Amino acid sequence: MAEFVIDSVPARLAGNTYNLDEDESHIEVDQELARRTGAGKLLERICPAHVYTVEADGTVSVEYAACLECGTCLAMAPDGVLKWHYPRGSFGIMFREG
Amino acid sequence: MSQEVDFEVIVIGGGVAGAVCAHTLAQHGREVLLIERGAEPGSKNLSGGVFYCRVMEQVFPGFVDVAPVERRITRNCVSLVNPGSHVTIDYWDKRLAEPVNAVSVLRAKLDAWLLEQCEEAGVTVMPGVRVDSLIVDGGRVVGVRAHEDELRCHVVVAADGVNSFIARQAGIRTKEPMKHLALGVKSVIGLDRTVLEDRFHVRGNEGAAYAMVGDCTQGVAGGGFLYTNDESVSIGVVMRLDDLEKSGLSSSDIHDHLLAHPAIVPLIEGGTLLEYGCHLTIEDGPAMTSHDLTRPGLVIIGDAAGFTLNTGLTIRGMDLAAGSALAAAEAIRRALDAGDFTQAAMDEYRRQLDAGFVGKDMATYSRTPAFLERPRMYTDYGQLAADVFHGVFNHDLTPRRRMLRVGLDALKASRVKLTEVMGDALAGVRAL
């Protein structure tokens, strides 16, 4: 029987259902504070959906559309680095299994 | 109270906690509004998936037969996992099937059904709406704001889950210390029914649950799980946030490491990924629930309040969500009858909790989180166990030695000291 293939995280997320909020991101990064605290690297590795990427210039980019809404980044980032709330009603990840 | 209200009770959140509370109140003839931010009920929810579901019989008679549950868990396996070995206790018992003790569930399906039951019982269910804040008047919670709407009620029930922004806004919770929380990352992998039943040695509607510690989280405090559903398995890892931070590892890599582990590969081969998801869970429920649970006109239930117990081998949150919801519903019913929504009236909720299994279990397991903080649990013991069995089973033609000798030698070779083993054993007996 064929071995189970572990796809890349973006490929896995592509199989999920999202109702994307085109107008509003639910995540904001305080870039200055993120730089000072080195939070970017932490966010990059702890987010299971790979929402955060530290760019070459040191800023943290946010692919909010991929977010699975667990709240881990908010719980782990140093205070003030993130403004994070749930997406507006009905937007965001839609689990079919859960 | 002659104040104008839109509903007697407003419940925020349509998970197990919110649904059970709303349903129970509606059955007592109360006017209840339940607000859920997911466009479709259940679409925001994720758990590992073993529901110790006896409590649900009180709310929905015949629960396991009528609700969309997956399998009845009759086989429980506990594995100490090392990079190249594992030691497993495999416990099957037909007594677990009758009466049903635990079932596997998929929350997107279960919660949708729960909210249907709520509607049938007369609850007004409003999906696709996020509650933004509480309305507080003279120190009393009197309603909620959602988008442009203001809705008034006598009692608000915050059932908005582990991140509960409502409990924070009410000043009941602050930012949680990282060691109180854990991140769960999970894949649901579809498997052919006959393959699944053969592979996990189950038949009919019976199912298996695996709890794993050790190399499955690469030593990060927490563990791995694998639960059989009807035609899929839920598999994933739970990682305590403080330890995840210290480890320097990536959460998705730890999840992938489990799926690629030689002990797991044969269990999922031939499968197809149905969903990849994640959610926070509570590691130290007893510490979290030690804060208050009420304000005048407000009660918090389920994960929002901290009602989850992680005993290392099981995570129990859904049954405690239901239990806390029942306690809250009883307190709210009395408050509505008396027309009294003061702090004293709301505190009846705590009395109801303490009288039932939720309060008692929270007290019983209050020492478990500290016990599970011992790092040896996630690294050395698995190897020690494997070394003992290796000494017993590996007939390399050297003269055999007594089991005690093998054990003591394995202990000597490992990093664990005998005094530590004794200490951990004693602490374990006290904590579990």
Ligand SMILES: Cc1cc2nc3c(=O)[nH]c(=O)nc-3n(C[C@H](O)[C@H](O)[C@H](O)COP(=O)(O)OP(=O)(O)OC[C@H]3O[C@@H](n4cnc5c(N)ncnc54)[C@H](O)[C@@H]3O)c2cc1C
């Ligand atoms: C990986 C993992 C494994 C687990 N394994 C198990 C297990 O095997 N067995 C077990 O019993 N428990 C398990 N748990 C714990 C269990 O999932 C939780 O304890 C349980 O889901 C709590 O139920 P709840 O109703 O309190 O909260 P939730 O199920 O989180 O429901 C909260 C609801 O509130 C809604 N909401 C939130 N904010 C708002 C808002 N502002 N406005 C409107 N709606 C809002 C959400 O959309 C959601 O529907 C596990 C958890 C995880 C993460």
Ligand code: SF4
């Ligand atoms: S909430 Fe979870 S999935 Fe979303 S960005 Fe934060 S860590 Fe990633």
